[in-house]
Amino acid sequence: MEEDEQLSVLMRGLRGQNLKDSTFADDSIQLRLVETGESSEFLPLVYDPATISAYWGKRPRAVASRVVQLLSVAGGFLSRIAGDVINKKVKENEVARAIELREIVTSLGPAYIKLGQALSIRPDILSPAAMTELQKLCDKVPSFPDDVAMALIEEELGKPWHEVYSELSPSPIAAASLGQVYKGRLKENGDLVAVKVQRPFVLETVTVDLFVIRNLGLFLRKFPQASFRLMAQCIVVVPKTYQNYTSRKVLTTQWIDGEKLSQSIESDVGELVNVGVICYLKQLLDTGFFHADPHPGNMIRTPDGKLAILDFGLVTKLTDDQKYGMIEAIAHLIHRDYDAIVKDFVKLGFIPDGVNLAPILPVLAKVFDQALEGGGAKNINFQELAADLAQITFDYPFRIPPYFALIIRAIGVLEGIALVGNPEFAIVDEAYPYIAQRLLTDESPRLREALRYTIYGKTGVFDAERFIDVMQAFDTFITAAKSGGGEDMNGGMAELALMQNQTTSLVPSFPASASQPNQPAQTRVALSFLLSEKGNFFREFLLDEIVKGIDAITREQLVQAMAVFGFRNAPPVFGMVPTLGPFRPAALLPSVTEEDKVILNNVQKVIEFLTARSSMSNNPDQVVDVSQVVRELLPVLPGISATVLPEIMSRLGSRVMARIVRDTFL
Numbered sequence: 327m328e329e330d331e332q333l334s335v336l337m338r339g340l341r342g343q344n345l346k347d348s349t350f351a352d353d354s355i356q357l358r359l360v361e362t363g364e365s366s367e368f369l370p371l372v373y374d375p376a377t378i379s380a381y382w383g384k385r386p387r388a389v390a391s392r393v394v395q396l397l398s399v400a401g402g403f404l405s406r407i408a409g410d411v412i413n414k415k416v417k418e419n420e421v422a423r424a425i426e427l428r429e430i431v432t433s434l435g436p437a438y439i440k441l442g443q444a445l446s447i448r449p450d451i452l453s454p455a456a457m458t459e460l461q462k463l464c465d466k467v468p469s470f471p472d473d474v475a476m477a478l479i480e481e482e483l484g485k486p487w488h489e490v491y492s493e494l495s496p497s498p499i500a501a502a503s504l505g506q507v508y509k510g511r512l513k514e515n516g517d518l519v520a521v522k523v524q525r526p527f528v529l530e531t532v533t534v535d536l537f538v539i540r541n542l543g544l545f546l547r548k549f550p551q552a553s554f555r556l557m558a559q560c561i562v563v564v565p566k567t568y569q570n571y572t573s574r575k576v577l578t579t580q581w582i583d584g585e586k587l588s589q590s591i592e593s594d595v596g597e598l599v600n601v602g603v604i605c606y607l608k609q610l611l612d613t614g615f616f617h618a619d620p621h622p623g624n625m626i627r628t629p630d631g632k633l634a635i636l637d638f639g640l641v642t643k644l645t646d647d648q649k650y651g652m653i654e655a656i657a658h659l660i661h662r663d664y665d666a667i668v669k670d671f672v673k674l675g676f677i678p679d680g681v682n683l684a685p686i687l688p689v690l691a692k693v694f695d696q697a698l699e700g701g702g703a704k705n706i707n708f709q710e711l712a713a714d715l716a717q718i719t720f721d722y723p724f725r726i727p728p729y730f731a732l733i734i735r736a737i738g739v740l741e742g743i744a745l746v747g748n749p750e751f752a753i754v755d756e757a758y759p760y761i762a763q764r765l766l767t768d769e770s771p772r773l774r775e776a777l778r779y780t781i782y783g784k785t786g787v788f789d790a791e792r793f794i795d796v797m798q799a800f801d802t803f804i805t806a807a808k809s810g811g812g813e814d815m816n817g818g819m820a821e822l823a824l825m826q827n828q829t830t831s832l833v834p835s836f837p838a839s840a841s842q843p844n845q846p847a848q849t850r851v852a853l854s855f856l857l858s859e860k861g862n863f864f865r866e867f868l869l870d871e872i873v874k875g876i877d878a879i880t881r882e883q884l885v886q887a888m889a890v891f892g893f894r895n896a897p898p899v900f901g902m903v904p905t906l907g908p909f910r911p912a913a914l915l916p917s918v919t920e921e922d923k924v925i926l927n928n929v930q931k932v933i934e935f936l937t938a939r940s941s942m943s944n945n946p947d948q949v950v951d952v953s954q955v956v957r958e959l960l961p962v963l964p965g966i967s968a969t970v971l972p973e974i975m976s977r978l979g980s981r982v983m984a985r986i987v988r989d990t991f992l
Contacts, residue, residue, distance in 0.1 A: 357432070357433060357434075357435050357467075357468055357470075357525070358395055358399070358433055358434060358435060359435050359525070359526070359527040359528075359530075359531045360388060360391075360392055360435075360527055360530045360531040360534050361526075361527050361530075362385075362388055362527070362530055364385075366529050366530055368381055369381055369529050369530065369533050370533075371529075371574070373536070375536075375540060378533050378536060378537050378540075379537060379540075381533070382533065382534055382537045388534065389534060389537065389538065392534050392535070392538060393538060396434065396538070399430055399433060399434060400430065403423075403426055403427065403430055406419075406423065406426075407423060410423065420453060420455045420456075421455050423456075424453070424455045424456040424458065424459040424460075425459055427456060427459065427460070428442070428459040428460055428462060431460065432467060432468070434535075435503075435531045435532075435535070436503045436504050436525065436528055436531060436532050437531065437532045437535035437536060437539075438535065439467065439503035440503060440640070442460045443460065443461075443503075443619075443640070445457075445460055467501045467502055467503050468501065469497075469498050469501040469506050470501075470506065470525055470526065472496065472497055472498070474526060475498070475506065475508070475523040478523055478524070478526065478575055478576065479521070479523060479576050482573040482574070482575050482576040483571060483573065483576060489513070490512070490513060490571055491510040491511060491512060491513060491519070491521070492510075492511050492512070492513045492516070493509075493510055493511040494508050494509070494510040494511075494521065495508045495509045495510065502522075502637070502639065504524060504525060504528055504639060505522045505523050505524040505525055505528075505575075505577075506522070506523060506525075507520050507521065507522045507523075508520070508521045508522075508523070509521075509581060510578075510581075512568070512571070512578075517568075517580065517581075518580075518581035518583075519568065519571075519578050519579060519580060519581050520565065520578075520579050520580070520581050520582075521576065521577070521578050522576070522577040522578075522579070523575065523576055523577075524574070524575035524576070524577075562601060562602075562605050562632070562633050562634070562635060563582060563628060563632050563633065563634040563635075564634070564635055564638070565579040565580040565581075565582055565634070565636065566579060566580040567579050567580075568580075582626065582628060582634045582636070583628065583629060584626035584627050584628040584629065584634055585626060585627055586623060586625070586626055586627075587599070587602075587625045587626055587627050587633065588625070588739070590627045592627060592631070594627075594631050595627065595744070596744055596748055596751070598627060598631070598632075598633045599740045599741075599744040599751075599756075600744075600756050601633050602625060602633055602635075602740045603737070603740055603753060603756050603757055603760075604756075604757075604760050605633070605635070606733075606736050606737070606740070607757055607760045607761070608760070610644060610649065610652070610733065611649050611652065611653060611760075611761070611764055612649075612764070614643055614644040614645070614646070614648075614649055615641060615643055615644075616641060616642050616643070616644060616729070616732065617635060617638060617640075617641060617736075618640045618641050618642040618732050619637055619639070619640040623636075624636045624637045625739065625740075642729060642732065644729060646770075647673060648674060648675075648729065650770060650772040650773060650776075651670055651673045651674045652674065653761060653764060653765065653773060653776055654666075654670055654772065654776045655667055655670040655671070655674065656761060657765075657776040657777075657779050657780045658670060658779070659694060659698075660780060660792075661779070661780075661783045661784060662694070662695075662698065663783075663784055664687060664690060664691040664694060665687065667690065667694070668683050668686060668687050668690060669683075671690070671724075674727065674730070675725075675727035675729075675730075676715075676724055676725060676726070676727060676730070677723065677724055677725075678723060678725075681723045685722065686718075686722050686723075686724060689718060689722060690718070693711070693714045693715065693718070694711075696714070697710070697711045697714070705752050705754070705755060706752070706754045707752070708737055708738075708741060708753045708754055712734045712738070737753055740753065741753045758799045759799040759800065759802040759803035760803060761799070762796045762797075762799035762800045762803060763799075763800055763803045763804075765777040765780060765796065766796070766800055766855065766860075766861070766864055767860055769863070774863055777796075777863075777864065780792060780796060781793050781796065788871050788928060790927070790928040790931040790932055791931070793868075793932060794931065794932065794935045797855075797935065797936075798935075800855065804855075856868070856936070869977060870977065871925075871928065871929075871932075872929075873977040873978045873981055874925045874981070875925055875926065875928070875929035876978055877978060877981055
C-alpha cells in the first residue's frame with residue numbers, strides 16, 4: 327500500500343499535478359545572490375568552463391564567500407538529515423525535510439532553482455515527497471524590488487520605462503528563477519506586451535555556482551571507488567519578441583490573453599490538446615529542440631480558440647539517437663518485439679550499459695502485454711504505462727531519463743486535461759498520425775528501416791493491414807494539416823497538405839464492366855503520396871508486392887481460362903508428354919498456391935484502400951473476386967508512371983522465369 331501511495335505521488339509529480347496557482351514564494355524566503363562591485367562583461371553568456379574558471383580564479387574572496395554561504399545554508403539541513411538517519415526518523419520527517427529542501431534551494435538562487443526543477447522530475451534520485459515540494463519551484467519564486475526592475479529597464483533600453491511603455495503594471499504578475507514579468511503596453515503602437523526583467527547579479531551568481539559545482543565534481547573524480555549521488559505547425563501561438571525593446575536583461579514579448587488550458591471549460595479544449603500533442607511531438611521527434619517547462623501555467627487557450635505556449639526560458643535538446651530511438655521503439659512495440667524494445671531502452675538511457683537484460687525482459691514484457699490488451703499500441707494509456715515503468719525503478723536497474731521525464735510531464739499535462747472532457751481519450755492514438763508521417767517522409771536510414779519493420783515485422787512478410795493502418799494515419803495527418811492551414815505553410819508541410827487537393831488525373835479512367843459504374847477511381851491522399859517523389863522509398867519496397875500480385879492474378883486468370891476448355895482437374899496436354907530426365911513439362915502449367923491466395927487478398931485490400939472503395943473485407947475465407955482485383959489494379963498501374971513500370975515488368979519477368987526454372991528442373 328505504501329509503495330502504491332509513493333507511485334501515486336510520483337505520477338502526479340511527473341504529470342505536473344502538484345503545481346499550485348500561487349505565483350510567489352513566501353515573503354520570508356530571500357534569494358542569496360552574489361553581489362560584486364565589478365563589471366560582469368568578461369563573463370560568458372553561454373557555458374564556457376575555461377572562461378568562467380579564469381574569471382573566478384582571480385576572485386578567490388568572492389568564491390570563498392559563496393562557499394561559506396552555501397555551507398551555512400546547507401550545513402544545518404545536512405546535519406538534520408543525519409540526525410533523522412541516526413534516530414530512524416527519516417520517514418517520519420520526510421515531508422518536513424522536503425519543504426526545508428525546497429526553501430533552501432529557493433534561497434540559493436537561480437542555478438540551484440534550475441537544478442531543483444530538474445531534480446523535481448527525477449524519481450531515480452529523489453523521493454516522491456521531495457519531488458512534490460521541488461515542483462513548486464516552477465511557480466513559487468520570490469520577486470525582487472520594483473524600483474530595481476524599473477532602473478534596470480532604463481539602463482538596458484537607454485530611456486525611462488514610461489518613454490517605452492505607455493502602461494506598465496506597478497508590480498510583477500509572475501516571478502521566475504531568472505526574472506519577473508510585468509504587463510505593459512508599447513507606446514509606439516499600443517500593443518500589449520509582457521516585459522520580463524532579469525534579476526540583478528544573475529550572471530555572477532550562476533557562473534560562480536557553476537564554478538564551485540564543477541570544481542567539486544573534479545575533486546570527487548579522485549575517488550573512483552565511491553558512488554556519489556548529488557542531491558543538490560499547427561494552431562499554436564508563440565509570443566512575438568520585440569527586438570527593439572529587448573536586451574540581455576530585459577525581454578519584451580507579445581502579451582497573450584487567455585486562460586489556462588487546464589482550467590478552460592470551452593468545447594474545443596480536446597482539439598487544442600490534440601494540437602498540443604502534435605506540437606510537442608514535432609519538437610521531440612523532428613526539431614529535437616524541446617520546450618522543457620511544460621507545466622499547466624505555460625499552456626493557455628486564447629479567446630479565439632488557439633493554443634498558446636509560453637516561457638521558452640528552459641529548453642532542452644534531443645540527439646538524433648534519442649529521436650530515432652523513440653520511433654524505433656514504437657515500431658517494435660507494434661509487433662510486440664520485446665527483445666528489441668529492451669535494447670531500445672538501453673540506447674534511450676532507461677537501462678545502463680552493461681546491465682544483464684535477462685531479469686528485466688520478462689518484467690517489461692508483462693508491462694507491455696498489459697498495456698496492449700486494450701486494443702493494440704494505439705490504445706495504450708500513456709500515463710498508466712508511465713506509472714508501470716516508474717514502478718520498475720524501485721526494483722530493477724531501470725530509470726526514467728531526464729528528457730523522458732519531461733516528456734511524461736508534457737504529455738501528462740495534456741492527457742490529464744483531455745481526459746476530463748473525454749474519458750476515452752487515448753494520447754497514443756492521437757499521436758499516431760504524426761508518427762506515421764515521420765515514418766513515411768523522413769529520409770533517415772534508421773527511420774526507413776523502422777518503416778519497413780512496421781509493415782513487414784520480424785517475419786519479413788508483407789502485412790496489408792499494417793500498410794493500411796499506416797496509410798490511414800498518414801491520410802488523417804494530411805487532412806489535419808490542410809484544415810490547420812497547411813496550404814499557407816512553406817516547405818514540406820505545404821507539399822503534404824496540397825496532396826489532398828490533387829485530382830484523379832494521376833489515375834486515368836478505364837472502361838468498366840456492367841456491374842461497375844463508369845466513373846474514375848477516387849484516389850486517397852495515400853495514393854497521391856505513393857505516386858509522388860516523396861513516396862519513392864515506400865513505393866520502392868512495395869514494388870515486389872505489386873509484382874507478386876500481378877503474377878498471382880495472371881496465373882489465376884490462366885487457370886480460370888483453362889477451366890473453360892475443360893482442363894479443370896485432368897492433366898492436360900503436357901501430362902501426355904513423357905518426362906525427359908529432369909525436365910517436367912507439366913510443371914509449366916499455371917497453378918495457384920495458398921501463398922498466392924494470401925497475396926491476392928493483400929492486393930485486393932491495398933487496392934481497395936488506395937482507390938477509396940468500401941468493399942474491403944475482413945473475412946480471410948472469402949473467395950477472391952479476381953476480376954474485381956484486375957479492374958481495380960489496372961487504373962492504378964498507369965499512374966505509377968513510365969519510370970516505375972519498366973521496373974515492375976523487369977521484376978515480373980525475373981520472377982516468372984525463376985519459378986519456371988525452379989518448378990521444371992528442381
